[in-house]
Amino acid sequence: MSSLISVLFDPDIVFLRYAFAAGILSSISFGVVGSYVVARRISTIAGAIAHCVLGGIGFALFMQERSDSILWTPLTGALMAALMAAFIIGLVSLRAGQREDTVINALWAVGMAIGLLFMARTSGYIDPMSFLFGNILMIGPADLQLMGIMAAFIILMVVLFYNKLVAVCFDEEFLELRGVPAHFYYFMLLVLTALSIVLLIRVVGIVLVIAMLTLPAAIAGQLSRSLAGMMGLAVLFSMGFTTGGIALSFETDLPTGPVIVVLAAASYLCLLIYRFIDGRLNKTTLHSK
Structure with missing residues (x-):
């Protein structure tokens, strides 16, 4: 640990400070949006959106090679794919009569397949592992700015639409009875999830981002009685997992991303074991009385 502290204060080494800053900023999105994802039980949808991002990244790299436009970057491709996936899943689940789980699983697999096919047709070596598992140690100032903007945007959306988003998570019929377009706010929730995924794949990657969107919120949900409290605790837990995982x-x-996720998963497992043992002890005490 002393070596880590000495490196942090080394003026010639900035990548580690960027990584810690990225972990703290990303924790806002992980905690807040993750609480909505867990409360609304759309973690599978979030996973499908995350894996569709690879298709957008592959397409953007393919177009970047064949076009002089500066618009084709992995970020724009990921954003395009994530929003498209969110719209398709939302439309199918609300309007169409198809089975939602079938469409989600299809998008999950097809999105990754398309991304790998476009990467195969792009000259030069492209390592999909860097997108699948991320590398928080490669975060730069531009990434931190985007994460800061995203965190501010999420906080603004929560402040403006907190009650409506809570109702979408727990009681959509209540919104409809009051004349509020519940479907609109459901799509808003999916868009927030998609935007968070796009900006957070640099931290832990496509495969692991869903874990960080759910595990801290799931732990917080066990310890809080309100969604607002759940969000606050989830943000704090995310900060602890990211900074602890980096250290x-x-x-x-x-590898930093997997360590962060394993730390979060181990904490969730310990909490479940504690709750189980505590419940058994309480039952034994009641029976003895």
């Missing part, structure tokens, strides 16, 4: 990976020379 642990630095000391053990392991």
Whole structure:
């Protein structure tokens, strides 16, 4: 740990400070949006959106090679694919009569397949692992600015539409009875989820982003009685997992993204075990009386 502290204060080494800053900023999106995802039970939808992002990234890299336009970047491709996937899933689940789980699974698989096909047709070596598992140590100032803007935007949306988004998570019929377009706010929730995924894949990657959108919120949900409290705790837990994962990976020379997720999963498992043991002890005490 002393070596980590010395590196943090080394003026010639900035990538680690950027990584810690990215972990703190991304925790706002992980905690707030993740709480909505867990409360609305759309973690599978979030997973499908995340995996469709690879298709957009592959297409953008393919077009970047064949076009002089500066618009084709992995970020714009990921954003395009994420919003398209969110719209399709939302439309199918609300309007069409098709089975929602079938469409979600299809998008999940097809999105990744399309991305890999476009990467195969792009000259030069492209490592899909960097997109699938991310690398928080490669975060730069531009990434931090985008994360800061995203965090501010999410906070603004929560302040403006908190009650309506809560109703979407727990009681859509209540919104409809009051004449509020519940479907609009459901799409808003999917868009917020898509935007968060796009900007957070740099931290833990496509495969692991869904874990960080659900695990901190799931832990917070076990300890809080309100959605607002759940969000606050989820943000704090996310900050702890990201900063702790960065420090642990630095000391053990392991990949940072997976370490962050394993730390979050281990914490969730410990909480479940504690709740189980505590429940059994309470039952034993009641029976003994």
